[in-house]
Amino acid sequence: MSSLIRRKEITIAIMLFCAFFVFADRAYKAPILLDTSKWVQKWVLAISAVTMIVTFISSIIRNTRRIQTSLSEGDGPDAGSSIVGQWFYYGTTLVASVLTVAVGLTMGIQSNPYQWMYQYVFQNLATAIASFLGLFYIGAAFRAFRARTAEAAILLICGVTVMLTTNPFGEAIWSGFPVIGSWFLNWVSIGSRRGMGLASSVGTVALAIRVILGYERSVSAGGE
């Protein structure tokens, strides 16, 4: 029974079925295609919701194992592991995860403790991490934006002009900055972005056709 379920033909048949109806629903407005597509998509949403539970359980297992590893004395299979002694970080993740879920399930997500955790802990940490990234960008921009070569000079001019375009300071200095910056944004940036977008879209369509025709087996057969 187990070997029957694991047969890759079954996986390919499910992929073919799903891809065909979702793809065809866009191309032809037939009730049977619409209804089947909706049914398939309902399953996708249900699976998406379940993956969150899987992620949570996976996170708990992973962090528990890492705590065990980091508490080891450095002998045995964990000798030389880079996480030895760092149990505190994994413990914090573990406690925060379990506490958040416990408070949410017992008191409700509209309760004051849950809202407090979300507003005063999670929000602040999330924005702080994003802000740290900003500081790294600034440091990197200062080091990298040097006109050492012609290519670097072009990058520098584009970068600085677009920065002066997207904040009001540029226009206050010289009204020409937004004009030049908009040209970079509207023609250079968008042109290249559209090129990449079209290429990836054509690739996606090709992948969809391969799935529908049953040629795409890598996702179901471990790279065969």
Next chain:
Amino acid sequence: MSSIIDKFENLDRRILLWAVVICVTLPYFIPVGLPIPYEPWVLDAIDFMENEVPDGATVLLDLSAALRVITELEGGMQATGWYFTQRGFKVVGTCFYPDGVFEWYNFIEPEFIKAGYVYGEDYVFLGYIPGESTGVDRLAKSIRDLISVDYEGNKIEDLPMMADIDKAEDFAFVMAFGSGWTPGSYITNWYLPYGIPIIPFSHMYGLSGYLSSWMAGFIPGTICGVRGSGEWANYLGLPSTAVTMLDSVGLGHAIMILFIILGNIAMLIEKYGGKDTESIGGSP
């Protein structure tokens, strides 16, 4: 002179970061009042809402922005909530990112309550829906098929406002906040098949992606980042934090550009002063 250039070339990064932190913080204590010019894509978005959407229209408000970018979008969200009440829009709220629930109850619903909006009659919140692009597509086809109850646990058919609202064609437009590509999913799944106008309201990184759609005529306009939030709040005449943040971001960028220019001047002096350029640039 040479030692000054050397020092600048090998400038301690902490000096640069402190300079930026001071410039970013200063406008909160001493307002600078930088001019607020409007970008054409923001003007087009405002023009669409002002002139092409009738009062009392039904609007879908998607809050799929992660909290990490909330500082960019908070002012814009509050301004949007306030504007919708001024126009008497009927609002259906949802989100495809869990943080949207928090944003709804903290930035949007308070504006509705202040304006005397009644839940179920003037606005409804569907809550978080997983599945992103697939969910957006399913929402366009039928809300009732996708979910049976709203976020408060009320049955959809028991909400008076939802009596005539079920699918994409029942909405005048979609205002989609996002820190990923969820607003783009609306363009794919709501605009292209059904012609429903989408206004993406994204963090700044998303701007170039949505500009592409704006130039192609897929969207009426877009509002992005702190600048978009500030322009939107300033247009509405609201005393929003987004307007103050424009000063903050403007000065932060200005000091950064100043350092970049000075760094290049130092490099050019070194270069034409005969020093080996390979040694220029400081520590990584």
